[in-house]
Amino acid sequence: MAQRIKTNIKFYKGLDNVADKLYGFVAKSNGSWRGCRETESKKKIVFVDTAIAKDIIPNTLYSCSLVPMRNEGGFIAKSATIIKFPGTVATVCRKNVFLVRITFGNKEYIYDPSSKEKRKNDIKSIADILRSRHDLENAISVAEDFIDNACIVKRLYEQSQSNV
Amino acid sequence: MNTTFKIQQIWQYLGVQDDEILIIRHYNKSDDKDEFLIAEVTQDGLKITTAPTMPELRADRPFQIIQQRDSSGKFIIPSVTQLINDKVSDY
Numbered sequence: 205m206a207q208r209i210k211t212n213i214k215f216y217k218g219l220d221n222v223a224d225k226l227y228g229f230v231a232k233s234n235g236s237w238r239g240c241r242e243t244e245s246k247k248k249i250v251f252v253d254t255a256i257a258k259d260i261i262p263n264t265l266y267s268c269s270l271v272p273m274r275n276e277g278g279f280i281a282k283s284a285t286i287i288k289f290p291g292t293v294a295t296v297c298r299k300n301v302f303l304v305r306i307t308f309g310n311k312e313y314i315y316d317p318s319s320k321e322k323r324k325n326d327i328k329s330i331a332d333i334l335r336s337r338h339d340l341e342n343a344i345s346v347a348e349d350f351i352d353n354a355c356i357v358k359r360l361y362e363q364s365q366s367n368v
Numbered sequence: 369m370n371t372t373f374k375i376q377q378i379w380q381y382l383g384v385q386d387d388e389i390l391i392i393r394h395y396n397k398s399d400d401k402d403e404f405l406i407a408e409v410t411q412d413g414l415k416i417t418t419a420p421t422m423p424e425l426r427a428d429r430p431f432q433i434i435q436q437r438d439s440s441g442k443f444i445i446p447s448v449t450q451l452i453n454d455k456v457s458d459y
Contacts, residue, residue, distance in 0.1 A: 212457060241459060265458050289454050290436050292446055298388060298430035307451070309458030339458075342437050349435060356425060364427040 209270045209279065212287060213239035213250055217262045226252040226260055230270070230279065237270070237279075249278035256284055264339050265309065286338055291346035295353045302361040304353045306330070308340045315354045317361040327354045375407050375416055377448040378434060388430040391423065395442040402443055 213228040229247040231240040240247055250270060252260055260266070265287045270279035289308035296303045304315040313333065319325045327350075334340060334347040375392065384390045390407040404419045425431060436446040 214459065239459065287458075289458065290438065290446075290450075292434065292436045292451060294382060295431075295433040296382075297425070297427065297432075298385065308454070310455045311458070341439060342441050345437055345441055349437075353433060353435075360425065360427040367427070 207272075208282070209237050209272075211237050211239055211268060211270065212265055213268050213270075213281065213284075214263055214265050215250075215252060215260050215281075215284075216242075224257075226257055226262070228252075228281075239265070250281055251278065252281045252284070256281070260284060261286070261338055288339055288341040290341045291334070291343070291349075293346065293349045293353055295357060297357060297360050302357045302364070304350060304357050306334060306346065306350050308337070308346075311337075311339075315350070315357065317358045327351060327358070330354070371405070371445065372414070372416060374445050374447065375405065376414060378446060379407060379414065381448045381451070382432055382434065384432050385430070388432055389423075391431060391433045392445055393422075393433070393435040393443045394445050405445070 211230060213230060215226045215228040217224065217226055219225045219227045228250040229240050229242055229244060230237040230250055231244045231247045266284040267287055268281040268284045270281055272279055291306055291308045294305045294307070296305070302317055306313045313330050314324055315327060315330055316324045322329060331347045331351050334350055335343055337343050340346055375390070378392065379390055382390070386409045392405040392407070393402055394405060396403045404422055405416055406419055406423060407414055407416045434446060435443055438444045
């Protein structure tokens with residue numbers, strides 16, 4: 205029986221212009237296979253078993269078990285569990301800087317009441333995005349924590365503007 | 369890793385400035401309630417105090433707040449190492 209490999213991988217859609225075909229890559233690092241970007245040299249391709257493919261969200265990190273393809277040209281992901289990262293809510297209030305930054309994994313969302321961009325100045329939009337994230341641990345609570353901090357920042361920002 | 373060391377790491381990671389205070393919300397297991405760790409620079413170095421509620425926040429008193437929940441939903445002092453590892457692993 206082929207040995208299974210446990211590793212974390214992101215999958216993408218649309219290999220060779222086949223819209224629904226999911227694929228990712230692994231490369232050997234310090235003797236073990238790890239998920240990697242397409243730009244990595246000496247990588248091997250990973251396809252997703254059709255039995256689990258419908259549940260995979262592209263560009264999201266999964267903990268996977270892989271089996272080698274028969275031709276050893278790559279691997280098949282037989283199981284995939286989404287990895288949830290803890291959300292960190294960091295708030296800054298100083299001089300002209302009023303921000304709430306929410307990070308999880310390598311994702312970052314910023315609330316900035318002084319911004320003219322809706323994606324940065326709209327508390328509800330950011331909270332809705334956070335609630336919908338599958339890769340954010342305790343997404344509902346983190347969204348509430350964000351709202352609490354954003355309201356503080358908004359109030360202090362407006363106070364600072366009225367004092368100018 | 370003790371609390372002071374973790375807060376020093378967070379202070380550096382966030383780039384908190386000497387005229388700012390850093391507030392970290394965390395769950396105190398022995399008291400079964402949240403509390404707020406407040407760090408500020410004094411002549412003797414970083415001073416850390418504990419408050420049962422969020423201190424009064426004003427626009428003319430610069431500050432930073434950081435909070436993170438663990439898998440059970442409790443507030444914890446974030447680990448800078450973990451934050452960096454998460455960022456790298458989520459390639």
